[in-house]
Amino acid sequence: MGKKNMQSQCHPFAHPKRFLPRFLLVFVLSLFPTLSFPQSFDYGDALHKSLLYFEAQRSGRLPYNQRVTWRHHSGLTDGLEQGVDLVGGYYDAGDNVKFGLPMAYTITLLSWGVSEFEDQIAAAGELQHALQAIKWGTDYLIKAHTHPHVLWAQVGDGDTDHLCWQRPEDMTTSRRAYKLDEENPGSEVAAETAAAMAAASIVFRRTNPHYSHLLLDHAQQLFEFGEKYRGKYDESIEAAKGYYPSVSGYLDELLWAALWVYKATHNHTYFNYATENGEAYGGTTWAITEFSWDVKYAGLQLLAAMLPMEGRNKEQKQILQEYRSKAEYYICACLNKNNSTNVKRTPGGLLYTRRWNNMQYVSNAALLLTAYSSHLHSTNQMLNCHTDLVGPNEILSFVKSQVDYILGSNPMGVSYLVGYGPSYPQRVHHRGASTASYRDCKVFLGCMQGYHTWFVRHAPNPNVLVGALVGGPDLNDEFRDGRDNFAQTEACTYNTAPLVGVFAKLHELEKESFSSTASPSLLPLVSFV
Ligand SMILES: *[C@@H]1O[C@H](CO)[C@@H](O)[C@H](O)[C@H]1NC(C)=O
Ligand SMILES: *[C@@H]1O[C@H](CO)[C@@H](O)[C@H](O)[C@H]1NC(C)=O
Numbered sequence: 001m002g003k004k005n006m007q008s009q010c011h012p013f014a015h016p017k018r019f020l021p022r023f024l025l026v027f028v029l030s031l032f033p034t035l036s037f038p039q040s041f042d043y044g045d046a047l048h049k050s051l052l053y054f055e056a057q058r059s060g061r062l063p064y065n066q067r068v069t070w071r072h073h074s075g076l077t078d079g080l081e082q083g084v085d086l087v088g089g090y091y092d093a094g095d096n097v098k099f100g101l102p103m104a105y106t107i108t109l110l111s112w113g114v115s116e117f118e119d120q121i122a123a124a125g126e127l128q129h130a131l132q133a134i135k136w137g138t139d140y141l142i143k144a145h146t147h148p149h150v151l152w153a154q155v156g157d158g159d160t161d162h163l164c165w166q167r168p169e170d171m172t173t174s175r176r177a178y179k180l181d182e183e184n185p186g187s188e189v190a191a192e193t194a195a196a197m198a199a200a201s202i203v204f205r206r207t208n209p210h211y212s213h214l215l216l217d218h219a220q221q222l223f224e225f226g227e228k229y230r231g232k233y234d235e236s237i238e239a240a241k242g243y244y245p246s247v248s249g250y251l252d253e254l255l256w257a258a259l260w261v262y263k264a265t266h267n268h269t270y271f272n273y274a275t276e277n278g279e280a281y282g283g284t285t286w287a288i289t290e291f292s293w294d295v296k297y298a299g300l301q302l303l304a305a306m307l308p309m310e311g312r313n314k315e316q317k318q319i320l321q322e323y324r325s326k327a328e329y330y331i332c333a334c335l336n337k338n339n340s341t342n343v344k345r346t347p348g349g350l351l352y353t354r355r356w357n358n359m360q361y362v363s364n365a366a367l368l369l370t371a372y373s374s375h376l377h378s379t380n381q382m383l384n385c386h387t388d389l390v391g392p393n394e395i396l397s398f399v400k401s402q403v404d405y406i407l408g409s410n411p412m413g414v415s416y417l418v419g420y421g422p423s424y425p426q427r428v429h430h431r432g433a434s435t436a437s438y439r440d441c442k443v444f445l446g447c448m449q450g451y452h453t454w455f456v457r458h459a460p461n462p463n464v465l466v467g468a469l470v471g472g473p474d475l476n477d478e479f480r481d482g483r484d485n486f487a488q489t490e491a492c493t494y495n496t497a498p499l500v501g502v503f504a505k506l507h508e509l510e511k512e513s514f515s516s517t518a519s520p521s522l523l524p525l526v527s528f529v
């Protein structure tokens with residue numbers, strides 16, 4: 001491409017051709033207003049795309065095999081001011097800050113999905129990409145854990161970052177790094193990072209035993225750090241408070257981390273920690289209908305509920321049973337089978353928790369439900385929702401309804417997974433995606449220039465943030481595709497992360513149900529479509 005051409009790419013211009021197919025589609029659909037097509041979705045394609053998203057969120061020096069080529073190196077001096085190498089990791093969302101809590105949580109969810117559904121991901125040909133997505137995160141977490149009791153838990157700050165609309169490749173905002181240590185503790189991030197590294201160590205155990213072992217050492221040290229030096233992380237790192245405040249405190253993260261380290265080590269010290277503190281830390285007492293980067297009770301209750309009962313004493317069995325009843329409360333509330341407190345739904349059937357980035361609660365729930373469905377299936381059990389006995393296929397059918405909503409089976413007729421299907425959000429609230437690609441435009445684009453030139457324009461983003469799951473529709477299934485509408489059009493790494501395993505599981509079912517060897521037990525899922 002000539003130099004002149006490259007310069008012209010630095011100026012926004014509309015792409016009129018892009019609109020044409022959408023007009024046509026609307027026209028065609030309007031000819032059949034009363035027909036409702038049974039939609040079928042390509043979960044393999046969705047899985048493939050979901051993993052591309054993590055490449056778009058990469059910070060640091062991009063490798064030769066980077067597939068998302070509209071991105072380039074960025075954040076190459078992260079940590080330099082503090083004398084520590086913090087190059088790498090992930091930007092959390094549409095900005096360019098590296099927030100430790102959501103980054104670690106993203107890795108935990110990715111690793112959970114891969115450890116649970118590795119065979120399905122491999123069968124879809126995506127295992128290497130999934131492992132790379134995890135490793136891009138864990139390589140960074142290893143760097144950030146510079147001493148048993150020191151964890152660098154943030155680079156950049158939201159306030160200065162949000163004043164600019166700039167590609168990560170051009171960042172001129174503060175890249176100050178923030179650390180946790182004995183004097184400035186942060187148990188949420190220490191424990192979540194321990195959970196992420198323990199979960200990832202399970203993933204790498206077979207293919208990369210040395211790396212797996214390394215992750216496990218870090219995980220154990222970080223658990224000990226978070227447990228021994230207790231404190232709310234957003235009091236030590238005030239720059240996190242406006243963005244990822246810890247509302248639920250750190251007791252949920254401590255139990256969550258203990259269970260993950262136990263799963264990775266089989267060392268009973270961690271099991272005993274989770275059972276002995278289950279009541280005092282709310283693990284066996286809190287019944288909650290939300291699972292998120294902040295509130296992890298439902299997830300840890302589910303982990304405990306899926307542990308084998310054999311070899312436990314009477315008291316431990318009792319405690320695991322209490323964990324299980326709280327886990328099942330969450331599942332039943334998602335399934336709308338607890339008649340006093342259920343998770344709300346939109347008229348179109350989507351789980352609804354709150355206005356801002358509601359999709360995170362949907363995708364996070366989807367992973368828990370899918371994992372529990374597999375557990376019930378493999379242990380030949382049913383879920384007891386008081387009013388109803390629920391089998392694993394019914395849970396999976398519900399997951400499928402949520403995923404199909406995400407992929408386009410919804411009143412707006414759009415896919416909330418960017419780049420999937422014929423219609424998806426065009427104005428994702430994302431600095432890099434909404435600005436000329438560095439590949440085509442190497443001139444520096446300044447802080448305010450980004451707002452004046454790129455943020456405010458109406459045209460679609462020049463770069464498609466493939467695989468991003470945006471915040472999604474409101475309580476009435478309505479969605480406005482505007483760059484300024486960040487509550488609905490921003491995507492976060494922990495929105496997509498839990499879907500990786502879920503897409504793989506649905507992909508397998510779809511293949512099985514359409515092949516002649518379909519097992520009769522899978523038929524209810526087909527008739528659900
Ligand atoms: C289990 O973990 C604890 C705490 O890290 C450690 O002190 C103990 O040596 C471990 N036990 C085994 C058998 O590795
Ligand atoms: C809840 O379900 C139970 C069992 O089916 C039923 O007896 C009860 O009336 C229901 N309560 C409400 C408030 O609907």
Ligand SMILES: CC(=O)N[C@H]1CO[C@H](CO)[C@@H](O)[C@@H]1O
Pocket residue numbers: 287329332337338339340341385386387
């Ligand atoms: C029908 C049902 O599951 N009801 C439960 C809903 O949740 C409350 C609060 O935990 C329980 O007390 C009910 O038994």
